[in-house]
Amino acid sequence: xxxxxxxxxxxxxxxxxxxxxxxxxxxxxxxxxxxxxxxxxxxxxxxxxxxxxxxxxxxxxxxxxxxxxxxxxxxxxxxxxxxxxxxxxxxxxxxxxxxxxxxxxxxxxxxxxxxxxxxxxxxxxxxxxxxxxxxxxxxxxxxxxxxxxxxxxxxxxxxxxxxxxxxxxxxxxxxxxxxxxxxxxxxxxxxxxxxxxxxxxxxxxxxxxxxxxxxxxxxxxxxxxxxxxxxxxxxxxxxxxxxx
Amino acid sequence: xxxxxxxxxxxxxxxxxxxxxxxxxxxxxxxxxxxxxxxxxxxxxxxxxxxxxxxxxxxxxxxxxxxxxxxxxxxxxxxxxxxxxxxxxxxxxxxxxxxxxxxxxxxxxxxxxxxxxxxxxxxxxxxxxxxxxxxxxxxxxxxxxxxxxxxxxxxxxxxxxxxxxxxxxxxxxxxxxxxxxxxxxxxxxxxxxxxxxxxxxxxxxxxxxxxxxxxxxxxxxxxxxxxxxxxxxxxxxxxxxxxxxxxxxxxxxxxxxxxxxxxxxxxxxxxxxxxxxxxxxxxxxxxxxxxxxxxxxxxxxxxxxxxxxxxxx
Numbered sequence: 001x002x003x004x005x006x007x008x009x010x011x012x013x014x015x016x017x018x019x020x021x022x023x024x025x026x027x028x029x030x031x032x033x034x035x036x037x038x039x040x041x042x043x044x045x046x047x048x049x050x051x052x053x054x055x056x057x058x059x060x061x062x063x064x065x066x067x068x069x070x071x072x073x074x075x076x077x078x079x080x081x082x083x084x085x086x087x088x089x090x091x092x093x094x095x096x097x098x099x100x101x102x103x104x105x106x107x108x109x110x111x112x113x114x115x116x117x118x119x120x121x122x123x124x125x126x127x128x129x130x131x132x133x134x135x136x137x138x139x140x141x142x143x144x145x146x147x148x149x150x151x152x153x154x155x156x157x158x159x160x161x162x163x164x165x166x167x168x169x170x171x172x173x174x175x176x177x178x179x180x181x182x183x184x185x186x187x188x189x190x191x192x193x194x195x196x197x198x199x200x201x202x203x204x205x206x207x208x209x210x211x212x213x214x215x216x217x218x219x220x221x222x223x224x225x226x227x228x229x230x231x232x233x234x235x236x237x238x239x240x241x242x243x244x
Numbered sequence: 245x246x247x248x249x250x251x252x253x254x255x256x257x258x259x260x261x262x263x264x265x266x267x268x269x270x271x272x273x274x275x276x277x278x279x280x281x282x283x284x285x286x287x288x289x290x291x292x293x294x295x296x297x298x299x300x301x302x303x304x305x306x307x308x309x310x311x312x313x314x315x316x317x318x319x320x321x322x323x324x325x326x327x328x329x330x331x332x333x334x335x336x337x338x339x340x341x342x343x344x345x346x347x348x349x350x351x352x353x354x355x356x357x358x359x360x361x362x363x364x365x366x367x368x369x370x371x372x373x374x375x376x377x378x379x380x381x382x383x384x385x386x387x388x389x390x391x392x393x394x395x396x397x398x399x400x401x402x403x404x405x406x407x408x409x410x411x412x413x414x415x416x417x418x419x420x421x422x423x424x425x426x427x428x429x430x431x432x433x434x435x436x437x438x439x440x441x442x443x444x445x446x447x448x449x450x451x452x453x454x455x456x457x458x459x460x461x462x463x464x465x466x467x468x469x470x471x472x473x474x475x476x477x478x479x480x481x482x483x484x485x486x487x488x489x490x491x492x493x494x495x496x497x498x499x500x501x502x503x504x505x506x507x508x509x510x511x512x513x514x515x516x517x518x519x520x521x522x523x524x525x526x527x528x529x530x531x532x533x534x535x536x537x538x539x540x541x542x543x544x545x546x547x548x549x550x551x552x553x554x555x556x557x
Contacts, residue, residue, distance in 0.1 A: 050453055074456030081454075084447035087319055088501045098444050099455065 001026055001076075001149055001180050002047060006056035008205075009039060009046050016042055018205035019056065026148065029175045030182045031191040031212065034201035035225055040184045041081070043201065044151045047182065048079045078147040080155060083134050086127040092137050093122040099141035109144060115170070116140040117163070131158040139167060150174070152183040156190065168194050188229075188238050192216050200224055247505075250498060254509070261516045265295050265523035270530030297417050297480065298522045298536075299515035300424040302487050304477040306495075306514025307431050309488030310507060311470035314445050315463060316377050322489035323474040326380030329483040330387025331361025332475065333410055336482075337394040340402045350409060351418035351479055358475030361387065362468075369467055373449070411535030412484030414522050419480045431473045432511045438465065439503035446501060486541045487514050490548045497551045517544055 002024040009017035016039030024030055024047075032040045045051035046058060049065035058065045060076060084095070096109050113119040116136040126134060135158040142150060155171075156164045171181050171194055185191045191198065195212040202208075202224060208215060218231040218238050229238045266275045266287060273279065273287055308323035316325070323329065335357015339349045361383070368379040398406060417424065435442075441462050444452040453459045474488075495509040521539035528534060 045450070048454060050450060070453055070458050071456040074454065077454070079450075079454040081450055084451045085317060088314070088446045089496055090446060090501050094443075094500070094502060095447070098447065 001061060003059040003062075004056065005059065007046065007053045007058055008055035009042060009051070010054045011039065011042055015205040016201070016203070017046075017207055020207045020209075022199065022207075022209040024149065024180050024182055026180045027175055027178050028180060028196040029171055029194050030180075030197040030199060031195035032182065032184045032199045032201065033186075033188075033191055033221075033224070035203055038201040038203035040201060041153050043199070044079065044081070044153050044182065044184060048077050048151055049073045050079070074147075076147055077149045077151060078142045078145040079151045079153075080138050080142050081153045083131065083138065084126075086125075086134070090126050091122070092118060092124055092126060092129070095126055095137060096122075096141055096144055100144045112140045112144040113137075115143055117166070132160060132163065135159055136163060148178075149180045150182065152181070154184050154186065156185065156187065164190070188216065188221060189236075192236060192238075247499070254498070254513070258512065258516050261520045262295070265298075265519045266291055268523040268527045270526065293421055294414050294522065295519055296421055297424060298414050298519040299512075300421075300428040301414065301417075301477045301481045301484070301515075302491075302518025303428045303511040303515040304424075304431055304473045305484065305488040305518070306491035306510040307435055307507060308470045308474045308477070309514075310492035310495075310503075310510050311435070311442075311466050312488075313492055314442050314503075315373075315466045315470065317373050317445075317448065318377060319493065320489075321377070322485075323470065323477070324384065324483065324485070324488070325377065326361075326365045326471070327383035327387050328358050328361040328365070328471050328474045329478055330384045330391065331364070332358035332478045333483055334387045334390040334394070335360065336409055337391055337398065337406050340406055341394050341398055344399060344402045345405070347405070347416060348418060350405065354409070354482075355475065355479040358471075358478055362471040362475060365471065366467070369464065408535065409482040410537075412482045412537035412540070414481050414518075414536055415533070417480040419476070424476070424480055427473065427476045428511065428515075431469065432507060434469055435507040435511075436504060438462065439507060442466075442503040443501075482537075484518065484537045484540060486537070486544050487518055490544045491517060494544075494548055494551060497555055 004020050004022050007017060007020045008015065032043060034040050042051055046053055049058065049068065052066060060068060060073065065073060096113065100109060110119060113122060116139045118133065118136045118140055121129065121133060126137065129137070139155060142152070155167055159167065168190060171183065175181050192212065197209065198212045198215050200208040200215060217235065218229045221238060222229045227240045229240055231238055263275065267273055269291060271286070273283055275287060279287060305323055312321040312323060312325055313319055332354045336350045336354035339346070339353025343349050364383060365380060368376055371379060395403065395406060441452070441457045444455045444457050445462065449459050491514040492506070492510050495506050495513050499505040499509045518536070518540060521543050522536045524543065525534040525536045525539045
């Protein structure tokens with residue numbers, strides 16, 4: 001579906017990605033992990049064709065993403081990034097309608113809102129919601145778009161435990177139904193629980209990709225995050241020692 | 245109130261404003277009564293064209309303001325924010341400096357100045373939103389300095405003309421009425437054509453792009469459109485302030501932020517506000533006329549603050 005061929009990515013002078021090679025396949029959840037500033041969000045933007053690669057090719061369904069029109073990309077990719085601007089006063093319903101495109105049926109809109117538990121907020125002003133509620137509206141907007149590839153930038157940010165759980169279960173269900181899901185995550189346990197594949201960025205251009213089970217080890221992640229991690233429950237639980 | 249009730253109330257208000265604007269002035273006239281020939285001339289040959297000019301100019305300023313606000317992602321943006329009004333005023337004052345007393349040449353100078361300002365701004369168009377706004381603010385300061393320099397050198401007779409123009413004057417638009425209405429209607433049509441993309445731009449540039457909007461192209465179009473419409477409005481009536489800043493917000497409060505209803509309401513509401521302010525400017529100190537730009541602020545500020553407090557209070 002989406003393939004990176006020798007892709008390099010720069011932000012200013014810094015090289016975030018050097019000759020990266022990987023593919024995103026339908027039916028899989030891919031987690032992107034790395035320290036702050038390593039380029040996780042930039043990588044997502046490059047996948048969405050919103051940040052040009054400084055070398056190599058980003059191929060979306062075998063065509064270079066920069067040769068596709070924005071409409072063509074938008075038909076395939078749904079991107080969730082930072083919370084959108086709210087100073088001009090949109091309601092939740094209007095924000096969802098903007099994501100849905102013209103002539104979207106009302107039941108589908110209500111269904112997406114209900115899945116993220118924002119159905120009761122439809123007529124509220126976006127600017128008057130809490131960050132968590134706004135994040136749920138953004139996720140409902142992604143669901144509404146029904147694109148085969150989802151790119152999610154910290155979708156669990158601002159969410160309470162209940163909604164994080166709701167969301168992560170949903171990501172698994174969507175992947176099981178054939179969707180390709182790429183998500184930036186900070187929580188190692190969550191990544192281990194939902195990811196089939198991982199992309200690890202070290203912030204110096206280095207990229208490691210592969211099966212989640214193989215890459216999410218205490219030793220490798222300790223090195224990546226520069227924090228000593230201890231392994232519990234046969235490697236299913238990785239924790240730093242907070243008390244030293 | 246529902247949307248429909250709000251629309252009907254607005255249309256009723258518009259009709260009242262049109263009626264009052266025709267009737268008001270140094271002499272009160274009943275537009276539908278039997279009038280003497282002199283009164284009929286005043287009403288239909290002087291007041292009506294001026295009213296129609298105000299409607300178009302106010303509408304253009306409000307549209308341009310709405311576009312600049314969404315283009316720059318900043319609620320404080322208005323038609324003059326990127327220095328187009330400043331360069332236009334500099335052009336007008338320069339023309340007065342070269343040939344004193346020529347109102348026609350002053351208008352030509354204003355138009356040329358506006359386009360010079362647009363060309364300069366276009367040079368900075370590829371910058372990000374924040375930098376573009378800053379560039380515009382700095383350019384506006386530069387044009388102010390040019391104006392101040394020229395004003396210091398102007399003879400006092402020309403100063404009066406220059407001040408009057410800068411505070412807005414609907415009495416002697418050098419542009420034919422049909423042209424103003426054509427630009428006004430064309431601007432609204434273009435705005436409606438872009439409305440879906442503009443709505444998405446409200447979410448921010450990245451979100452709009454992710455939803456399929458070609459953001460660089462849209463920015464380019466908006467910048468040209470808003471600047472050109474501002475140039476025409478300023479050439480017609482000088483630098484009337486406030487309408488372009490406040491009317492779009494007023495209409496968002498009344499009709500919501502989606503651009504289709506909001507742009508239609510701004511195009512008409514901006515015109516109505518300017519028309520009413522102009523009628524007041526002809527009336528309150530009659531037979532003297534006050535600068536219309538002063539009245540737009542005096543009418544608009546209380547109205548806007550009242551709506552703002554009602555919404556957030």
